[in-house]
Amino acid sequence: MEPRIVYVHGDGNKPREEVLTSQWDSALFGVDMGSASRMAHWAPLLHPEPLPDGRADPLDGGAVPAEETRESAPASVEATEEFVARTLAEARAETAGRAAGAEGAPGTGAGSDQPLAGWLRDMGYLAEALAQDGGPPVGAPGGPEARLLPSFARTRLFRLLVEHTFKDVHAYFFGGAGAAIRDVVRQALDQAREGAGAGGPLVVVGHSLGSIVAYEVLAEEPRDVDLFVTIGSPLAITEIQDVLAGPPAVPAGVAVWRNASDLRDLVALDHTLRPEYAPVHLVTDHLVLNTSGNHHGAREYLATGPVREPVRALFGGLAARQTG
Known part of the structure; x- marks a missing residue:
């Protein structure tokens, strides 16, 4: 025993x-x-x-050779913020097109009190694997505007983000x-x-x-x-x-x-x-x-x-x- x-x-x-x-x-x-x-x-x-x-x-904190970093590194912070802004706009357009009350209007619905844009931006900083303290803090100006989205829109954005950045997470949740x-x-x-x-x-x-x-x-x-x-x-x-x-x-x-x-x-x-x-x-x-x-x-x-x-x-x- x-x-x-x-x-x-x-x-x-x-x-x-x-x-x-x-x-x-x-x-x-x-x-x-x-x-x-x-x-x-x-x-x-x-x-x-x-x-x-x-x-x-x-991903466990170790270093990789420079040539492999160039081949496998996720998108830069700037590219990730552009991606975030684009997918947020797409999700809002999809939200506006849904029938009122189906999932709730923008800013309503289960869990919609969690602003997504700041989280997406911060995940971009992780994707760049910054090895030092610093960088724009959560909610710092200059990032995409935070909006409150219903759960279906957040889930769609989460799926796009992990497909864009974290392949194993995408494979686990969405790749079978x-x-x-x-x-x-x-x-x-x-x-x-x-x-x-x-x-x-x-x-x-x-x-x-x-x-x-x-x-x-x-x-x-x-x-x-x-x-x-x-x-x-x-x-x-x-x-x-x-x-x-x-x-x-x-x-x-x-x-x-x-x-x-x-x-x-x-x-x-x-x-x-x-x-x-x-x-x-x-x-x-x-x-x-x-x-x-x-x-x-x-x-x-x-x-x-x-x-x-x-x-x-x-x-x-x-x-x-x-x-x-």
Whole structure:
């Protein structure tokens, strides 16, 4: 009845499963945890060739060679703002053409109190992967004008944005890959409950898009999870909640949910899950310092106290025994 931990990685290509698992173990526990840890390694579904073992993952805060940056870098901030302005105009035109009351007039409808333009602009800054503090803050002048849109228009804009910038997110929500990715997470959870781990504490850690996948699997099929940890998660963003399979709530079976984000992490643009995911007493939001180049790195999140401490408390002396 030893504890088990299941990791769910985020967007982009990754190293081989055993390499990535060991990297996360080292960041969280300071040692490779062997059979006590497991990675829900879904990257091969979208990226047939893994990153070389010594290669840094750019979405995990690592650097990439300049020639590959030129080939694969998302649009610049200026191009993204032009894209935002154009798609906002298209959505407003579509909104105006709809019959009154079908989804609500512009500025009404479920969740329409969330201005979208500022979020889109900020995601553009993430797409450029700024490696330093600064840049126009949220709501700074010079960006596209923020308007309140009904949920169907926000969802359409969100879909266009992720197709434009974040390919794996688009594949998960709109490209037909979601079911297969969730299957990988289900299998990892099932395997974690087998053998010596049966009946012992279970921890699930999801980073970025991986936090969404882990959340949806746990919401679909309730499991006893002693600690659910989300790091660099976009689950608090209204546009993400618009496209989830069900309304936001703590998944049945989750005893404790800890959410950690850095204020400079623009994937986790909204840092508080607690107001939207009931029952609120099960959720705690933590602001931490993520020292990776883009403030989104998984290993940097795993090394922070609010993430490490509750996990290590459940694992007791197991990490120390792994070094013996």
